[in-house]
Amino acid sequence: MRNWKLLPALMAATLVVAAVLYVAFYFVFLDFFVDLWWFRSLEFETYFWLKLLYRFIFSGAVTTFFFAIFLFHFWIASRYLGLNPPEDILMDDGKRRRFQRFADVFMTGSAKVYTPVSLVLAIVIAIPFYLQWEQALLFFFGEAAGITDPVYGNDVSFYMFSYPIYMLIQKELLTTASLVLLATGVLYWLEHVFVPNQSKEFPVGAKIHLAVLFGFVVLFVIWGFLLDRFSLLYSDQNEPVFFGPGFVELHYQLPLIWLEIFFIAAIAVSIVFYAFSERHRSKAPAIVAVLGYLAAWGLSGSHTIPEMIEKFIVKPNFTRTEGDSMLHNIDATMAAYDLNNIKVVDFKVNLDATKDIEAWSNVKHFENIPVWDREFLIDSYMQLQGLRSYYVFPTVDEDRYFINDHHQQVNLAAREVNIERMPKEAQNWENAHLRFTHGYGAVVSPAAQDAGIPIVWYLRDLNMTSDVGFSVKYPDIYYGQEKYRYAIVPNNLAVSDISTSAPDEGKDYRGNTGIPIPSLFRKMLFAFYLKDEKIFFSPNISNDSKLLLRRNIDERISALTPFLHLDKDPYLVIDKDRFYWIQDAYTLSKYYPVSKPAADDYLDGSHEFNYIRNSVKVVVDAYDGSVDYYISNPDDPIIKAYSRAYPGLLKNLKEMPDHLLQHLRYPRDLYFMQMKIYAKYHQNTPELFYEQAETWQYATVDGQSVLPYFITMDFNRCNDTEEFVMINPMTPIRRDNLSMVGLAGTLDEVNCGHAYKPGITIFKFPKDVQVNGPSQVNALIDQNPEIAAQFTLWNQQGSEVKKGRMVILPMSNSILYVQPIYMLATKTKIPELARVIVSIGNQVVMDKTLQAAFDHLKAQFIKGANGPTSGISATESK
Structure with a gap:
């Protein structure tokens, strides 16, 4: 009968143990060893242990520190300072023994309670530190940046490395001190109530202990207010004009923070004095201090006074009262987004482009103008070079390679594998993880091509055909941009005829990375880790196989x-x-x-x-x-x-x-972001910044922004040196004329070499000359009757005409526009480059090749054709 009564408890204990073992196995043992083996396979084992060591030392030290604080104060409160019997109790043996018995039980019994409580509290308090341990690395290993903030004069590294940790430490120490004060006070009260024959007054030692703890609470509160001063640096109250502290924050809110600090200190001193002064106790100082603090707190939360300051002081003379604040925001933003080294060139526009066209007549300038947009080209790649159902091109990249004795811009894409494109019945475990494990090869085509002819290929097909010298020894792509699953290679399956038609080309994986699977024990562990029992039972996994993860x-x-x-x-x-x-x-x-x-x-x-x-x-x-x-x-x-x-x-x-x-190359995302910031912050005086009269925006065509694009060109910054740069045009806010063209490249302009020296150059146009923007050029194209008629004709022939990205190039003193025109077949949807349009000034010409269109444009300018001209070149009309 007794055994039946114990059964529920036994079952509960078994479930708890099983749950603990499950969690320990999956989230500690398995994760730890698989990560260790994975880091080791990449030769990062030292880095793995170092990360673990930092985390363990930091987490352990923080937990131990808070545990010691809680334990120390609970121990003092229970053992020494809370027991205060009158002298007559100590003189009576019976009462003394009774008192001592209760005291011993309380002291020894409370230790069994406050020790685990201290550990639990320490872990709870330390959890935020566990989550921000990498920020702590910056705190310990960071050094001064050499730049001071304009408001408080601290190095910016203080805010980036120390300030977040100080805020965290202050919050956790304040919480800890408050908990210790509360718990210790409760412990003293319990001693006073339950231990018999205690004196009515708390002992002096207990008062000192509580006063010290109260002092720590006050200090941490004051520290919080001191740190709160720095939060003004991140104020958004002055947006959208500028970011950061303004006149109100620095001359109203900041003094109130100091006033709050003063009154909190006064409250603390008054309370301590009241607690220790039995003869001259007075509540008046504490009441006055509390009222003063409440007044300061109310003023800091008030909206009326700041609004009055804004209305009567700031706005009547904004650039004078907020001038320094705007300048601080400009300087800080330019430095934070790495915009201080931008080179600005005043671009002189010549309305007569004849000389520039003569200088640019060399065919070299047209060999790198990209007339294929990535969005259209990827469809052609998929249709023409996918070759197998499971091969895909996730994206198309741009780059430059030394081809035909000069740097030539190309488009290229990796042929990756996507098992989900196979028939459903073929999407089985062996195909996904053992057979169709990788992509193969890549395709390359020149960025500049003639219209009306098939795509020119520099690298193509599964046999990696190339007429310009591309040759790759290991064309297999096991790691890429696709959502790759885990793979186990090499294995016992025959994998020939997957990447190529040649039977001897099915090579086994020979890479140095990957986690070895030398035993049944590891097979079992990986089966548990990946929750896939087929790994353990598959006969096709050999002792030479490796597990490829995170591909x-x-x-x-x-x-x-x-x-x-x-x-x-x-x-x-x-x-x-x-x-x-x-x-x-x-x-x-x-x-x-x-x-x-x-x-x-x-x-x-x-x-x-x-x-x-x-x-x-x-x-x-x-x-x-x-x-x-x-x-x-x-x-x-x-x-x-x-x-x-x-x-x-x-x-x-x-x-x-x-x-x-x-x-x-210069990163595309970074450049996009920098130019969007620079569009406003290039106005680097308070007056200009406040007026916002020269704010820019990304140029648009048909409502779509012209985003930065790559081009390889000789911009005459180094002798005959072709640069691989990103270009972006910008226009004034709500205007379509061109304000600037930005170039972001990596050329070392000092030594004229290809060492990595990233930089941005801005070609800024004069305000007194009209320079057509992309939207205005697009309107010229749409208004040209010959081009419009040709588009209408194509649209009626079972094709759909699409305009490509407009390419903008600064010439010597002119702006050249190039826009590709594509035709999409209604049935196949394969895009074809049909024509290219070239424009300078108000002249627009369309032809099959860039050279032909440019030559016709050149002829028009030489003849002095300033009026309406044909939009189709002579060669095109023939």
Whole structure:
């Protein structure tokens, strides 16, 4: 009968033990060892242990610290300071023994309670520190940036590294001190009530203990107010004019913070004096201090007085009262977004473009003008070079390669594998994880092509045909941008005839990375880890097989270095040995003082930040997945801190192989964001910034923004040196004429070499000359009767006419516009480059080739044709 009564308790205990074992196995044992093996396979084992050590030391130290605080004060309160019997009790043996018995029970019994309570409280208090341990690394390894904030005079590294940790420490210490004060007070009260024969008065020792704890609470509250001063640096009350503290914050709210600090200190002193002064107790000082604090607190929360200050002091003379604040915001934002080194060139526009056209008549200038948009080209790649149902091109990249004795711009895309495109019946476990495990090869086509002819290929097909010298020894792509599942290679399945028609080309995986599976025990562990029993039971997995995990490059890099934030556009680089992915990575902070926060459309929109640097270039081997990190901005204080924290993880950019170094580029996401900020903040005086008369916006065509695009061109900045740059045009707010054209490149203009020297050049147009913007040129095209008639004719022939991205090029003293025209077949939807349109000034010409269109444009200017002209060139009309 007794056994039946114990059964529910036994079952409950069994379930608890089973749950603990399950959690320990899956989330501690399995995760730990699989991560260790994975880091080891990438030769990052030292980095793995270092991360674990930092986390363990920091978490353990914080927990121990708070546990010691709780335990120390509870121990003192229960053992020494709370027992205070009168002398007559101590003289009576019976009463003394009774008192001692209760005291002993209370002291020894309370230890059994407050010790585990102290541990639980310590863990709860320390949880925020566990979650922000990487921020703590910046606190310990960061150093001064050499830039001071204009309001308080602190180095900006204080705000980026120390300020977040100080806020966290202050909050947790205040919580801890308050809990200890409350719990200790309750403990003293319990002793006073339950231990018999106690004196009516608390002992002096208890009062001192509580006073000390109360003093700590007050100190941490005051520290909170002192830190609160710095929150004014991130005030958005003056938006949309400027960001940061203004006249009201600095001359009204800041003095009130100091006033609140004064009254809190006065309240604390009054309370302590009242507690210890038995003869001269008076509540008046405390009441006065409380009333003073309430008044200051009420004023700080009031909207009436700040609104009156704004109305009667600030707005009547805004640029004078807020001039310094606007200038602080401008300087901080320009520094935080790395915009201080922009080179501005006053572009002199010549309405007569004859000389510029003569100078640009060389065919070299037209070999790199991109007439294929990525959005249209990817459809052609898929239709013409997909070749197998399971091959896809996730995206099309742009790059430059030394072809035909000069740097030529190309479009390229990796042929990756996507098992979900296969028939449903073929999407089985063996195909997904053992057979169709990787993509194969890539396609390359020139950016500049003639219309009306098939696409020219520089690299194509599964046999990697190339007429310009592309040759890759290991064309297999095991790591890429697709959502790759885990793969186990090599294995016992025959995998020939998948990537190529040649039977001897089904090569086994020979990469150095991947987690080995040398035993049944590891097979079992991986089956549990991936929740897939087929791994254990499959006879096709051999002792030579390796498990490939995290094969999407973004997922891979993020798992290795979560403190880096990735650009949305990694790109492929072709080497004679294999393919590589280059990923731009950023360091971010939201604590740069007085800098405007980034908008939601920057990066992936999930990060709040007001400071960014492209500090790292990440290289991922597409064949074996090895990852290398190179510091591209050694001046960034954040990457300096991580480099000191993790020695050996981040390499110097000089260590990057030359065949990769020459393919580095300015990041697209960064440039888009910088130009959107610069569009407002280039107005660098308080008067201009307040007027916002010269604010820019991205140029638009048919309501769509013209986003930055790559082009390879000689801009005469270095002798006969072709640059791979990004271009973006901007227009005035709510206007269509062109204000500027920005170039972002990596050319070393001093030495005229291809060393990585990122920089931005702005070609700024004069205000007194009308320069057509993309929307105005688009209107000229639409208004041209010959071009409009041709579009109508094509649309009636079973095709759909689509305009491509408008390319804008600054010539010597003119602006050249190039727009590709595509035709989409109604049935196949394969886009075809039908024509190209070239425009300078008010002249518009359409032809099959850039050279022919430009020659006709040249003829028009030489003849002095300033009136309406034919929109179709002579060669086209024939």
